[in-house]
Amino acid sequence: MITAEQKPLEEIIAYIEPYDRIFLVGCNECVTVCAAGGRKEVGLLASALRLNSMKQGKTIEIKEITLERQCDPEYVEELASDINRTDAVLSMACGCGVQTLAGRYKEMPIFPAVNTLFMGASESQGIWAERCRGCGDCLLGITGGICPVARCSKSLFNGPCGGTCSGKCEISPEVDCAWCLIWERLKALGMEKRYEELMEAKDWRPSGGGGPRKIVRKDLVL
Amino acid sequence: MQTLKNIEHDRMTGLKVLVIGGGVGGIRAALDLAESRRNVILIDTSYSIGGLMTRLDRTFPTNNCDLCTVSPHLSESSRQVYLDLKPMTRLETLTGEAGQFKATLVTExxxxxxxxxxxxxxxxxxxxxxxxxxxxxDPRAPTCMRYPQATPYAFSxxxxxxxxxxxxxxxxxxxxxxxxxxQQTAVVDVASVVLSMGAELFAPAVLEHFGGGRFDNVVTTLEYERIMSASGPFQGDLVRVSDRKRPKKVAWIQCVGSRGINKGDVPYCSSACCMISLKEAMVTKERFAENIETTIFYMDMRTFGKDYELYLDRAKNDYGIRMIRSRPHSIVEEAGTKNLAITYALEDETLQKTEEFDMVVLSVGFRVPGSSVDLARRIGVDLNAHDFIRADHFNPVVTSRPGVYVCGVAQSPKDIPETMVQASAAAGMAASNLPAAVDLPETELDFVPEKDVSGQAPRIGVFICDCGLEIGGVVDVGKMVEFSKAQPQVVVAKAVGYGCSSESMLLIEEAVKGNDLNRVVIGGCSPRTHETKFQDLLRRSGLNKYLVEIVNLRDQNTWTHMNQPKEALDKSFHLLSAGISGVAKNRPLMDQTLPMSRNALVIGGGVTGMTAALQLADQGVKVYLVEKNSTLGGLAKSIRRTIEGEDVGLFMARLAEQVSVHKNIMVLTDTIIVDHSGVPGRFKTGLQTGLRMNYMQVDHGVTIFAVGALPNRPDAYGLGIHQGIVTQLELDAVMEDHPEKIKAMSQVVMIQCAGSREPENPNCSRVCCQAAVKNALRMKTLNPDLEIFILYRDIRTYGFYEDYYRQARNMGVHFIRFSLDNKPEVWIENDRISVFTEDGILGRKIQFEPDCLALSTGMKADDETTEDLAMMFHLPRTGDHFFLEDHVKLRPVDMSVRGIFIAGTARSPKTIPESITEAHAAACRAQALLAKKEINLGAAVAKVDGTKCAACLICVRACPFSIPFINEDGYSQIDPAQCRGCGVCAAECPAKAIQLLAFEDDQIMAKVDGLFGGLN
Amino acid sequence: MKNFEPEIVAFCCHYCAYTAADMAGSKRLSYPPNVKIIRVPCTGKVDALHMMRAFEKGADGVYVAGCLEGDCHFKNGNTRAGQRVAYVQKILEDLGIEPQRLEMIMMSAGMGERFARTAFEFTEKIRELGPCPVKPIKK
Incomplete structure (x- = not known):
């Protein structure tokens, strides 16, 4: 899942300051699940923005809508009928959603209301942690299911650095040392040998080093 | 409303159950009966009901105020049909016999x-x-109960x-x-009587050595409760009576007037006082100040109830409550400070110490009031040696007079959960003198069909009560009517005087019909007390009952702002506006109902399971009785005699015979449970039965868990390595089968708490102290020269078992104390058993060479069985693997899943009579559910809009009862039959896909809007 | 500012605070009429959106009143509500509205005095703070 967090109110307010009629658009996918931009957060932000404008002594009109998925053109089409009655769009989706809106409604100023953070998993209710960097060449099969790219602070490939201490990373006692986790897991699986094998330098091109990436599935293209 | 009483039902049964005593036990028994559609008369000599419990500040072990939890799900109308409450009334005479008594009631x-x-x-x-x-x-009795009318507003x-x-x-x-x-006298026909008069607390003013009631800062445990209570004399501030200052050192003295043989004493143990003092000491620290020093002087700490030992551990270890094993002789008041000096001796020191305290609390026990003795004599019910009602040795709710039952402290001293269990058991027994519940006709009141209001614009009627001067005397009702008329969508607004009087109700009904109204606002008193009444009115008017909104103009406005009439009027405009805009959003709702399967599944064929099965079967319920072993009987089969000397084997054989031949019971031995599904009232459970493990599935409305416990066999004190080292159960068998062996012995040692009250099994097994005393007494009878030593930590012969403890000491049984950190040691040399223990009085180790060492090993939970069943039925367990009931205090045999009950040693260790009582209690609670053809679940349940759901799981995680799940279609599903209606999921849902019916977001928002609407 | 009468909304749990309010009534304990109650089945039902709505509509103060710690009829609805109150307080703070205008309060059904005292104290606190800096614009 893509995780995100609402931007500071101050920043959002600055974006929409010049406008009187705002289209506030949520997304019912990842940002709903990570409580950053679903129907409820849309309601709360709308409420906060209205309160802010009252404080400024001005009237603001906020139209709330939450799309099934903001990164698909068909869903984004739902805004078409009302878009002309607004002055600006504030998106609570991840960067993909914001750009899909911007691509479709070219005349309209589109602003993000959230910061898109990482691809993560839910550790427990209310806590999300980074698990994947989308490097394009998954190593999990040989690292015991724990990703050194996303979870080692230095993205090291051949064991921990000198900053590991009692299973924790030197950047913070809150952060597990990915290589300690990998070792424990390989041990549990009886695959200690894997750890001995040296990994070659990684080809970072599939991870974006070769420019913006795209998937084309010829069989699916209509 | 009394006129609505169903004539047909009365004619059919013609009979009622009379419950005497309006304390928690009596209320529980009466409500259980009413819930299972039996007519009940609840009488009390007092002018209000509630009993002792309502005067407690908080109750152990949860340290909460719990009274409101007692009330079952019972609608106002059915309560009024079945329950007749008569305060200020006593039973004068009782003639006739079970099933057809004539009771003469005198009402002051x-x-x-x-x-x-x-x-x-x-x-x-x-x-x-x-x-x-x-x-x-005490404001709790009338206001905290869910049904305030059940307790008449107690003016007299x-x-x-x-x-x-x-x-x-x-x-x-x-x-x-x-x-x-x-004064009025009435003669009523009753089928049976439940005695629940409770008891008084001992008044220690007769004890000169404790000040004879003259010392300001010496109070009883109940007075201490009142001092801590928010509704008490100091508004909940803990202060000394003498100077209104916060005490720094408080001491409790246990067994004041109990377990004694001196002036003013009674010999029995009052059972509940140890826990009460522990609770008070803990609450003192918790609520007032950590640094108040709390000391408890005690003889034996009797924390024998479920998980009570853990409570004691918490008191000692987490709260630092000082425990001193000593019974102080007297209290001396210091003249100037009014402090109190107590002189005491410690076990391991020879010198006496004197210590000063700011307050002393006397832990007083239960006493039978003279009025109860008189009543028992009047109606011909036997009393025991202590003037409590004499009870049957196997079934403690049965009295000497057939058809008259007893529960609670009237039978023996006990705490609230045990009172609750007995109350339900007595209710169940009392109901067995009436026609079977399943044969009763349905008595739901017939209403006209509901009008379909969907798609109609709201047409609101506003009716405003003046409640005499209560509302009308403070604010101008006419102005409120005018205001309401001006609100959008309001069609009629009227002043209706006393809105709840029958004339006004009729007037409102006519106005609803005449104006084609589809929403109603009542401006009056609290919805807590009157909502159901007006909901019934709507139903009579042909409207769905959820289309009414009660605006609280009295309790929350005119009563509190009577000195600010202008502001009160303004506030009533706001409240009415909120009610009007709120009601416009109300939707017709259906109470969730499901047809009931009227079968019962009883799991466990021991004494508890068989008793419960028989009780239900006698009431016409079809029972599947499942036992995993090949014969019925369970653990009780291995017990030979009770402490009273009753033959357990004979009793069990009769019980098994009755169960086996009963036409309504299907006994399934060699049977295990393999799967379970469904909702309360409609469960389906899969079984594998017989040697070939054939699969079968049974439908049942209720389930009773009576899977029992296991005899503990700890690897301790040489158990299993020498034939002379046995458990108390094995010793019981030797006495019964080979008395000559006992006669040949010269010395026997018993060790208590073998494998209990230790870190690996921290709880008390409850039964072992009385079992040891029982076996010691029988051995002494068989062989008077036998020397018996019982090594113990605390002797917990609660209630009347104390009599046997005293008898054992009188017969020369020696009791020697040991502590957990200095346990006895057992050596075996040349096939001789040697037991070493520290003697605190001699101050050195002493040695025994007994012929027999009997270990009091107690019970432990059947972890494997309870784990499997807990997983399958989604039931919680305690840390030591017993089942955990829904509410440890007030719903001891109900599980958190409706329709599932527990009884016997599956809940916690207990004796055979206690297990039998719980079996009856569980059967009674089960019957209450089975008495209806349908199960009504209310309407306030969470509803998911699948199209909005993002399957994010928060509802699944946040629900306190684990009801939501993500279904096959990939969205959250909430079973309305299981939802409790708290609305947590609705408030958490990030997709706003969940609404709590009757409290939907638009309704709450409309009320917020209404509060400010057009008024600012 | 002395004559300022704050508008206060109290979301009260049916099982405790709402009952306590009734009890304050039956004991004739007076508290400021500024406090207006909306009844909920459990404070766990009170959504952040409801609290915000009250401020949008012109409340000067809002409180959510639930059962004592560990006393919730639904196990933990009151603690959930407490967490939400803290969250909304942060939003208010970001908007330059004093977070003290929103509060979580716990009491039991038997505490009529406490209800009255809390209502009084909260009203006084809001009176001190003065009108909410945000008020609906009159049309």
């Missing part, structure tokens, strides 16, 4: 017409000397103190004061 005059009284309190305010009102002393008049009756009558605007009210 109250001088207040309860039909007219609005509980405005004006009379009490103006004539406080002559009018009695309990809520002033003490006519002896009235000087001017005319003046008193004049202050009553409802004209409810009856100067000519007289």
């Amino acid at each position: 005059p109250r001088y207040i017409d309860m039909e007219k009284c609005t509980a405005c309190g004006e009379c009490y305010k103006q004539f406080p000397g002559a009018v009695r009102f309990t809520p002033g002393l 008049i003490d006519m002896d103190k009235v000087t001017d009756i005319k003046a008193l009558q004049k202050v009553c605007k409802a004209d409810a004061i009856l100067a000519q009210d007289q």
Whole structure:
């Protein structure tokens, strides 16, 4: 899942300051699940923005809508009928959603209301942690299911650095040392040998080093 | 409403159950009976009901105020149909026999017409000397219970103190004061009687050595409760009576007046006091100040109830409550400071110590009041040596007179959970003198069909009560009517006087019909007390009952702002506006109902399971009795005699025979449970049965878990390595089968708490102290020269078992204490057993060479069985693997899943009579559910809009009852039959896909809007 | 500012605070009429959106009143509500509205006095703070 967090109110307010009629658009996918931009957060932000404008002594009109998925053109089409009655769009989706809106409604100023953070998993209710960097060449099969790219602070490939201490990373006692986790897991699986094998330098091109990436599935293209 | 009582039902049964005593036990018994559609008369000599519990500040072990949890799910109308409450009433005579008693009831005059009284309190305010009102002393009874009308607003008049009756009558605007009210006598037909008179607490004023009631800062445990209570004399501030200062050192003295043989003492143990003092000491630290030093002086710490030992551990270890094993002789008051000096001796020191305390609390026990003795004599019910009601040795709710049952402290000293269990058991037994519940006709009141209002614009009627002067005297009802008329969508607005009077109700009904209204607002008192009444009115008017909104103009407005009439009027506009805009959003809702399967599944074929099965089967319920072993009987089969000397084997054989031949019971031995599904009232459970493990599935509305416990066999004190080292159960068998062996012995040692109250099994097994005393007494009878030593930590012979403990000491049984950190040691040399233990009095180790070492090993939970079943049925367990009931205090045999009950040693260790009582209690609670053809689940349940759901799981995680799940279609599903209606999921859902019906977001928002609408 | 009468909304749990309010009534304990109650089945039902709505509509103060710690009829609805109150307080703070205008309060059904005292104290606190800096614009 893509995780995100609402931007500071101050920043959002600055974006929409010049406008009187705002289209506030949520997304019912990842940002709903990570409580950053679903129907409820849309309601709360709308409420906060209205309160802010009252404080400024001005009237603001906020139209709330939450799309099934903001990164698909068909869903984004739902805004078409009302878009002309607004002055600006504030998106609570991840960067993909914001750009899909911007691509479709070219005349309209589109602003993000959230910061898109990482691809993560839910550790427990209310806590999300980074698990994947989308490097394009998954190593999990040989690292015991724990990703050194996303979870080692230095993205090291051949064991921990000198900053590991009692299973924790030197950047913070809150952060597990990915290589300690990998070792424990390989041990549990009886695959200690894997750890001995040296990994070659990684080809970072599939991870974006070769420019913006795209998937084309010829069989699916209509 | 009494006129609505179903005539047909009355004719059919013609009979009622009479419950005597309005404490928690009596209330529980009466509500259980009413819930299973039996007519009940609940009488109490007091002018209000509630009993002792309502005077407690908080109860152990949860340290909460729990009274409201007692009430079952019972609608107002059915409560009124079945429950007849008669305060100020006593039973004078009881003639006839079980099933057809004639009871003569005498009701003292109250001088207040309860039909007219609005509980405005004006009379009490103006004539406080002559009018009695309990809520002033304790507000909980009438306000905290879910059904305040069940406890009449407790005004009554003490006519002896009235000087001017005319003046008193004049202050009553409802004209409810009856100067000519007289004592009334009525003879009623009752099928059975439940005695639940409770007991008094010992008044220690007779004890000169404790100050004889003269010391300000010496209080009883109950007085201490009142001091801590928010509704007590110091508004909940813990202060000394003498100087109103916060005490720094408080001491409790246990067994004051109990377990004694001196002046003013009774010999029995009052059972509940140890826990009460522990609770008070803990609450003192928790609520007032960590640094208040709390000390408890005790003889034996008797924390034998479920998980009570853990409570004791917490008190000692987490709260630092000081425990001193000593019984102080006297208290001396220091003249100037009014501090209190206590002199005591410690076990391992020879010197006496004197210590000063700021407050001393006397832990007083239960006493039978003279009125209970008189009642028992009047109705021919036997008493025991201590004047408690004499009970059957196997079934402690059965008295000497057939058809008369007993529960609670009237039978023996006990705490609230045990009272609750006995109350339900007694209710169940009492019901067995009536026609079977499943044969009763349905008595749901017939209403006209509901009008379909969907798609109609709201047409709102607003009806405003003046409640005499209660509302009308503070604010102008006319102005409120005018205001309401001006609100959008309001079609009619009217003043209706006393809105809840029958004339006004009729007027409202006509207005609803005549104006084609589809929403109603009542401006009056609290919805807590009157919502159901007006909901019934709507149903009579052909509207769905959820289309009414009650605006609380009295309790939350005119009563609190009576000195600010202008502001009160303004506030009533706001409240009415909120009610009007809120009701516009109300939708017709259906109460969730499901047809009930009227079968029961009883799991476990021991004494508990068989008793429960038999009780249900006798009431016409089809019972599947499942036992995993090849014969019925369980653990009780291995017990030979009870402490009273009853033959357990004979009893068990008769019980098994009755169960096996009963036409309504299907006994399934060699059977295990393999799967379970469904909702309460409609469960489906899969079984594998017989040697070939054939699969079968049974439908049942209720389930009773009676899977029992296992005898503990700890690897301790040489158990299993020498034939002379046995458990108490094995010793029991030797005495019964080979008495000659006992006669040949010269010395026996017993070790208590073998494998209990230790870190690996921290709880007390409850039964072992009385078992050891029982076996010791029998051995002494068989062989009077036998020397018996019982090594113990605390002797927990609660209640009347104390008599046997005293008898054992009188017969020369020696009791020697040891502590957990200095346990006895057992050596075996040349096939001889040697036991070493520290003797605190001699101050050195002593050695025994007994012929037999009997270990009190107690019980442990059947972890494997309870784990499997807990997983399958989604039931919680305790840390030591017993099942965990829904509410440890007030719902001891109900599980958190409705329709599932537990009884016997599956809940916690207990004796055979206690297990039998729980079996009856569980059967009674189960019957209450089975008495209906349908199960009503209310309407306030969470509903998911699948199209909005993002399957994010928060509802699944946040639900306190683990009801939501993500279904095959990939969205959250909430079973309305299981939802409790708290709305947590609705408030958490990030997709706003969940609404709590009856409290939907648009309804709450509309009320918020209404509060400010057009008024600012 | 002395004559300022704050508008206060109290979301009260049916099982405790709402009952306590009734009890304050039956004991005739007076508290400021500024406090207006909306009844909920459990404070766990009170959504952040409801609290915000009250401020939008012109409340000067809002409180959510639930059962005592560990006393919730639904196990933990009151603690959930407490967490939400803290969250909304942060939003208010970001908007330059004093977070003290929103509060979580716990009491039991038996505490009529406490209800009255809390209502009084909260009203006084809001009176001190003065009108909410945000008020609906009159049309």
